[in-house]
Amino acid sequence: MKAIVYQKFGTTEVLQATEQPVPAIKANQVLVKVKAFSINPMDWKIRKGEMTLMSGSKFPKYTGTDFAGIVEETGAAVTGLKKGDEVFGVVKNMMKEGVSAEYVAVTASLVWKKPSQISFAQAAAIPVVGTAAVTSLEKMGNINSETNILVNGATGGFGMFLLQLLKQRGANVTAVTSNKGTAFAKKWGANTVIDYTKENVLSNTATYDIVIDLSGKMGYKTAKSIMKAKALFLNPTPQPIEIPVSLFMNLFRSKKHVVILSAPSAKYTDILLEAIKKGLEIEVNKVFPFSQYKEAYQYAEQGGYIGKVVVELN
Known part of the structure; x- marks a missing residue:
């Protein structure tokens, strides 16, 4: 072969x-x-x-x-x-x-x-990006229409699954993407869409309960300025050193840096298959x-x- x-x-x-x-x-x-x-x-x-x-x-x-x-x-x-x-x-x-x-x-x-x-x-x-999206949802805990979530780099494979899963759970989502991704972000459920080629999300006055950086370009230190007092920063693309450091530093700070490590399983795949039945694209x-x-x-x-x-x- x-x-x-x-x-x-x-x-x-x-x-x-x-x-x-x-x-x-x-x-x-x-x-x-x-x-x-x-x-x-x-x-x-x-x-x-x-x-x-x-x-x-x-x-x-x-x-x-x-x-x-x-x-x-x-x-x-x-x-x-x-x-x-x-x-x-x-x-x-x-x-x-x-x-x-x-x-x-x-x-x-x-x-x-x-x-x-x-x-x-x-x-x-x-499997890979779908599992990462479901794992991220688990890390977010209880979310609803009052939960303000920023998804940075929102229309790649990971974001495609995450936006639609968040929509099925009723969260209030702001998606950051390029101009060619704005229509997809809206279709997949984002309440607000920011075109990063025209607007810097860091310059806005809005703050978020959860920030997830799918682009790998924002980072926890940068995201802190737009996070609420007890917000979560979810990092699915950590550097190896960030895994132990974030666990230790979270003991002393209210704005948590949460590393996302995911592995496909029957449990997560069942969630994804059910979402596909409900219309996930x-x-x-x-x-x-x-x-x-x-x-x-x-x-x-x-x-x-x-x-x-x-x-x-x-």
Whole structure:
């Protein structure tokens, strides 16, 4: 089978399409013929060597975390899935595994049946950013129409899920996005939309109960000026040092810096599937064929697009 691998850290130029054996599955795994996989920022952070403490420096390495496809084979201990099922899922360890291949062997507990109303490309976009959005909701605690929430960088894949989940919960949301994202932010449920190319959210007099920075550009120190006295700053893109430091510093401050660390699970996926039933939209900005995998990663790394970028296989 064809699979994308790399033998050293670097730019997209280190990615190579190689011939690999179809993986053998364990009793608790399924073999999936991959129809689509999505691209996430963690893919290039690992590839560039920014996550070596967790990913290690052993090669070859693989890329891609979430996927959709068709079950080809099931392990002896697997129930609830069978050959021919249309599914989507995620690898257990994104630091060590990858799904950018024609076939992938995955733990069955991290594979779910694809809703019939969405495409393989849309399904492949769900697990990583969808789970991060649900995890963020949990960290927010009890929210309602009186809860003022600022979502910075609101119309990427993460924001797409988060805005719609917040709308389903009735929160009062201000979304910060580019001019090409304003219509999507409104459609996905933002009460107020700020175009950062025309207005600086930090110059407004408004303050917020919760600020979540999906762009990775605001930071806790900057956000403090627009946070209420006992507000939360949610950080889904922390630097490794921020994880222990934020826990310690929160003991002494009323404005909390909360790091978001998420892992897909059946619990979170059930929440996402229910939201999709209620009309949650999945916007796939661009689909690349497998033969253009380098172009796909280059496009994704540039940022500035709405929703998700996906690679499809025949």
